[in-house]
Amino acid sequence: MSGEPLLSIKGLKVHFPTSSGGLFGATRPLKAVDGVDFDVFPGETLGIVGESGSGKSTIGRAVLQLIKPTAGTVAWLGTNIAGFTRAQMKSRRREMQIVFQDPLASLNPRMTAGDIIAEPLDTFEPQIKADERKARVQEMMAKVGLLPQMINRYPHEFSGGQNQRIGIARAMILKPKLIVADEPVSSLDVSIRAQIINLLADLQKEMGVALIFISHDLAVVRHVSHRVLVLYLGKVMEIAESQVLLSRPRHPYTQALLSAAPVPDPEVERGKKRLLIEGDLPSPLDPPSGCVFRTRCPKAQAQCAQDIPALEPRGGASDHLVACLFPD
Amino acid sequence: MTSVLAVKDLAVSFATPEGAVAAVDGVSFSVEKGECVGIVGESGSGKSQTFMAVMGLLATNGKATGSIKFQDQELVGMKIDKLNKIRGSKMCMIFQDPMTSLTPHLKISRQLTEVLVLHKGMSERDARAKAVQMLDRVKIPDAKRRLDQYPHEFSGGMRQRVMIAMALICEPQLLIADEPSTALDVTVQAQILELMQELRSQGDMSIVMITHDLGVVAGLCNRVMVMYAGAFCETAGVDDIFHDPQHPYARGLVGSIPRLDRPGEARLTAIRGQPPNLQHLPMGCTFQERCDFVFERCIAERPALSTFAPERAKACHLKGFDKEGKVVR
Numbered sequence: 269m270s271g272e273p274l275l276s277i278k279g280l281k282v283h284f285p286t287s288s289g290g291l292f293g294a295t296r297p298l299k300a301v302d303g304v305d306f307d308v309f310p311g312e313t314l315g316i317v318g319e320s321g322s323g324k325s326t327i328g329r330a331v332l333q334l335i336k337p338t339a340g341t342v343a344w345l346g347t348n349i350a351g352f353t354r355a356q357m358k359s360r361r362r363e364m365q366i367v368f369q370d371p372l373a374s375l376n377p378r379m380t381a382g383d384i385i386a387e388p389l390d391t392f393e394p395q396i397k398a399d400e401r402k403a404r405v406q407e408m409m410a411k412v413g414l415l416p417q418m419i420n421r422y423p424h425e426f427s428g429g430q431n432q433r434i435g436i437a438r439a440m441i442l443k444p445k446l447i448v449a450d451e452p453v454s455s456l457d458v459s460i461r462a463q464i465i466n467l468l469a470d471l472q473k474e475m476g477v478a479l480i481f482i483s484h485d486l487a488v489v490r491h492v493s494h495r496v497l498v499l500y501l502g503k504v505m506e507i508a509e510s511q512v513l514l515s516r517p518r519h520p521y522t523q524a525l526l527s528a529a530p531v532p533d534p535e536v537e538r539g540k541k542r543l544l545i546e547g548d549l550p551s552p553l554d555p556p557s558g559c560v561f562r563t564r565c566p567k568a569q570a571q572c573a574q575d576i577p578a579l580e581p582r583g584g585a586s587d588h589l590v591a592c593l594f595p596d
Numbered sequence: 597m598t599s600v601l602a603v604k605d606l607a608v609s610f611a612t613p614e615g616a617v618a619a620v621d622g623v624s625f626s627v628e629k630g631e632c633v634g635i636v637g638e639s640g641s642g643k644s645q646t647f648m649a650v651m652g653l654l655a656t657n658g659k660a661t662g663s664i665k666f667q668d669q670e671l672v673g674m675k676i677d678k679l680n681k682i683r684g685s686k687m688c689m690i691f692q693d694p695m696t697s698l699t700p701h702l703k704i705s706r707q708l709t710e711v712l713v714l715h716k717g718m719s720e721r722d723a724r725a726k727a728v729q730m731l732d733r734v735k736i737p738d739a740k741r742r743l744d745q746y747p748h749e750f751s752g753g754m755r756q757r758v759m760i761a762m763a764l765i766c767e768p769q770l771l772i773a774d775e776p777s778t779a780l781d782v783t784v785q786a787q788i789l790e791l792m793q794e795l796r797s798q799g800d801m802s803i804v805m806i807t808h809d810l811g812v813v814a815g816l817c818n819r820v821m822v823m824y825a826g827a828f829c830e831t832a833g834v835d836d837i838f839h840d841p842q843h844p845y846a847r848g849l850v851g852s853i854p855r856l857d858r859p860g861e862a863r864l865t866a867i868r869g870q871p872p873n874l875q876h877l878p879m880g881c882t883f884q885e886r887c888d889f890v891f892e893r894c895i896a897e898r899p900a901l902s903t904f905a906p907e908r909a910k911a912c913h914l915k916g917f918d919k920e921g922k923v924v925r
Contacts, residue, residue, distance in 0.1 A: 319781035427870045457638035458808055459886075462852035462866035469863075484782065491854035491864070514856065528786035530811030532853050534834045537815030544790060545783050548751040564783075 272346070273307035274445055274478050275331065280304045280340035282326050286553065298553050300326040302502035303340075305579065308446065313472065313479040315493030315510065317486050317525070321549050323502040324482045328448040331480065332364055333357050362392045365439035369451035371431035375423040382419035385409065385437045392442060404441065411474075412437045412467060429460035433467070440471060448480045453488060465492055486529050490514055495587070498522050501552055501560040504579055508588040518582050518595040521545075521561050559593065567594055598668055599626035600770050600802045601650065601687075606662035608642070608649045617874050619645040621826040622662065624901075627770065630800040634813035634834070636849070637823035640871055643806050646823075647772050651689050652679050667769065685715040688763035692775040694755035698747040704758050705743040708765060715766055730761040734791060753784035760791065767801075774806045792816055810853055814838060819907075822846045825872055825882035828901050830910040842917060843910045844887045881913070889914055889923050 281304075283297035301323040308314050318324040329335040331342060333352060342350040344360060352360070365388070368374035375384055385405045389396055396404075406416035412433040423431055432452060439447050449468065453461040469492060472479060483489045489496055489510075496513045498505045498521065506519040517523045527543035545564045550556055556563045562572040572593055579591040608620035620642040627633050637643040649660040652671065664671040666687055671679065683689075691697045699707060708730065709723035718726070724743070731739035734757040747755060756776060763771055773792070777785040793816055796803055805817055813820055814834065821831040822845065830843035841847045851865035869886040878884055881894040893913045901911040910916075915924040 319783065429870055457871070458810075459638060459848060459852050459867035460870060462854075462864040463868070465854070466864055466866050486782065487854045487856045490856060524783060526856060528782045529856055530786075530789065530809065530815055531855060531857050532810040532814050532850065533838055533855075533857065534814045536857055537811075540815075542786060542790060544786055546787075548753055548784060549781065 271309060273343075274310045274345065275308040276341075276343040277304060277306050277327075277331070278341045278343070280327065280330060280342065281338045282323070282330050282335055283338040296553065297338075299502050299555065300552060301330065301337075302555075304499075304502070304504050306497055306504065306507060308478050308480060310445065310478055311472070311476045312495065313481055313493045315489035315496040316480060316482045316499055317484065317489045317496060318499035319484060319549055321501070321552055322499040323552075324484075324499050325450050326502075327499070328366070328450050328480060328482050332361075332366055332448060334366075362388065362442045363444050364446045364448070365442070365444045367432070367435050367439050367447060367449045367452045369454055371428055371435050371455070372423055374435055375431055377423055380420050380422055381409070381414070381426070381434050384423070384434055385441055388438060388442045405437075408437045408441045411471065412440070413463075427460075429456055429463060432456060432464055436464075436467065436471070440475065440477070443475060444477060446478045446480065448482070450482045451484070452481075454483065454485070461488075468492060486525050498525065501549065501555055503560055504589070504591060505561065506588075506590050506592075507579070508585075512585065512588055516583065518588070518590045519561075519592050520565050520567050520596075523596070524564075524566075559591075569594065599628050599665075600667060601627040601804075602663075602665040603646075603650070604663040604665075606646065606649060606660060606664060608645050608654065608658060608660050610655065611657045611659070614875060618877075619658075619826055619874065620649065623826075623828055625821060625828070625831070627802050627804060629769075629802060631819060632796050632803040632805060632817045634817035634820040635804060635806045635823060636808065636810060636813055636820060638808055638871055640825075640874065641823040642826040643823045644774055647689065647774065647804060647806060651683050651687070651772065652676075653689070681715070684711055685766040686768050687770040687772070688766070688768045689772040689774060690756075690759045690763050690776050692778050694752060694759050694779070695747070697759055698755060700747055703744050703746055704750075708743070708758075708762055711762070711766055726765065727761075730765045731758070733764070734758075734761045735787075736761070751784075753780055753787060756780060756788055757791070760788075760795075764795070770802045770804070771795075772804045772806070775808070776805075777812065778807070778809070789816060810838070810849060822849065825877060826874060827882070827911065828909075829883065829912070830908075831901070832908045836908060840917075840919075842904070842908070843883075843912050844889055844914070845883050846910075847917065847921075848886075881911075889925075891925070 280301055282301040283299050285295040286298050287293050287295055316324045330337045337350045341348045382405050385408055386401055409416050414433050453464050481492050493510045496510045497507045500521050505521045517526055524543050524545040531537055547564050550563055558573040558575055559577050562568040577591045577593045579589045582588055582590040582595050604624045605622050607622050609616045609618045635643045648654050650664050660672055708727040712718040712723035728739045736742055736757050777788045817834050820834050820837040821828050824845050830846040841850050848867035867886050872882055880896055880898050884890045884894045899911045899913050901909050903909045918924055
């Protein structure tokens with residue numbers, strides 16, 4: 269990727285205070301995101317993949333300042349927006365939008381599809397005339413594959429896939445520069461999932477919007493993303509172009525993720541040697557010392573418990589970053 | 597050879613304020629000894645309700661008709677106390693959510709040994725020993741100590757292992773697994789699937805794997821049945837389903853999954869539209885509104901599941917698809 273990044277994240281930390289018990293118990297931080305750096309370039313899709321508790325959704329929300337970062341900078345077109353007030357953020361919001369996982373829960377049940385999709389317009393272009401508003405909503409509906417005559421229907425009259433289309437239309441109507449899509453297809457059925465994935469790809473091509481695509485499903489992330497960031501316990505393990513990440517993963521965690529994902533092909537599955545990693549994700553309240561992945565890593569050595577591996581370029585490519593003391 | 601499970605013309609309907617909904621519409625199939633059958637379908641396709649009917653676990657407004665024979669015993673209409681002797685001991689089911697299927701205020705020792713004491717008349721002590729042995733078998737480390745813990749002390753993956761141990765403890769002939777790994781993280785899912793594979797190779801227990809994820813089926817099952825709108829649309833051996841699917845819906849499903857092992861392909865072949873409303877099914881084929889190859893006969897007449905090659909059946913009026921994927925009418 270070349271040119272100026274749209275979004276540049278440096279040292280992003282999001283810690284949530286939690287009580288350690290008792291009425292006067294001291295609080296201790298839950299480090300949901302703990303020192304994350306990455307850039308997003310105009311028009312690209314950055315995939316963020318991680319298991320539950322890895323902090324992937326928290327990053328998405330911190331980018332949009334829906335959660336205040338504890339530390340670090342979130343530079344939007346060169347300006348640090350971390351710590352912006354609501355009023356200061358408002359002018360930026362029309363350029364950055366979000367699509368949520370649960371389509372029905374993220375739409376107001378008492379508003380019609382048309383009003384939901386027009387809400388960003390009402391906020392940012394209140395002077396717009398009624399007929400132009402309707403025309404723009406219907407144009408957007410057609411773009412996301414909804415029939416324009418459905419404009420007066422309510423969310424409960426739509427299926428899950430259609431509701432997700434409404435959510436996407438709402439996010440797209442102001443022609444933003446960036447959309448954070450947080451597990452946008454996880455709650456949808458397989459056949460509908462492919463429709464939404466294709467729709468996002470088409471809209472990106474047409475409108476040139478950058479996407480941060482957050483998912484636990486590596487196959488989906490790989491399919492939609494130009495670059496993929498692998499997250500584990502609030503830290504970046506590996507970032508690379510999606511093709512490179514797939515063919516030449518260097519971090520043991522990425523390798524394990526790739527090997528764990530079931531492939532819909534019996535021959536491949538039978539011939540596959542699974543690289544199983546033991547156990548579950550450790551609690552982010554009490555992360556391991558040194559490298560956070562070491563407790564489940566098949567290659568862990570004594571040094572891994574002491575030194576925190578830095579995210580560094582590996583394998584001769586400046587855009588393939590790996591945080592591992594003993595990478596492949 | 598008698599089948600472990602033989603289902604004939606099973607229909608499940610639910611009484612709702614808007615009238616009856618036919619969730620399962622006359623399905624017939626069998627599960628043979630030692631085989632692993634995958635049931636694939638989207639939500640609302642009837643895949644779970646078919647097996648809830650088998651287990652006699654339908655909701656109170658649900659009604660099953662037809663015939664379900666487990667080792668030649670008819671289960672439809674069987675008295676509950678007689679049914680209880682079969683389910684939970686000879687035929688077991690594990691569910692998607694391991695948290696809500698364990699009783700939170702009982703130690704897992706109690707939950708594991710109960711079946712043994714109840715079904716097999718074992719002493720408390722023998723049952724405990726057997727429980728430890730089972731936890732070992734599903735690879736729960738430090739089984740002896742963990743036996744006296746409560747469900748909340750286990751992680752999601754470990755809880756699912758406890759559920760599997762519980763299902764296996766009476767050494768059933770049939771294990772029905774309803775999306776056992778869907779709620780789990782990818783790395784934990786891989787552990788559970790590995791465990792299922794091991795269990796499969798160890799004995800002659802039959803496994804039914806209900807899932808929406810074709811990837812899960814590929815590695816585990818030898819036969820796959822694809823369900824759509826309450827009926828089977830294609831049944832075949834696992835290789836045929838993935839490499840040469842003959843029903844347009846099965847083809848669509850296989851084509852709509854992004855694949856990690858096949859880089860570069862640009863677009864997924866999505867199935868257009870959405871699953872039909874079970875209350876307003878069309879007269880002809882239930883897939884007609886989403887099918888790219890629909891013709892007059894599909895609208896007039898619903899295709900029955902019929903055998904077109906050894907061990908292969910489909911419910912479609914088309915002749916099929918050739919090797920290049922071109923439709924043959």
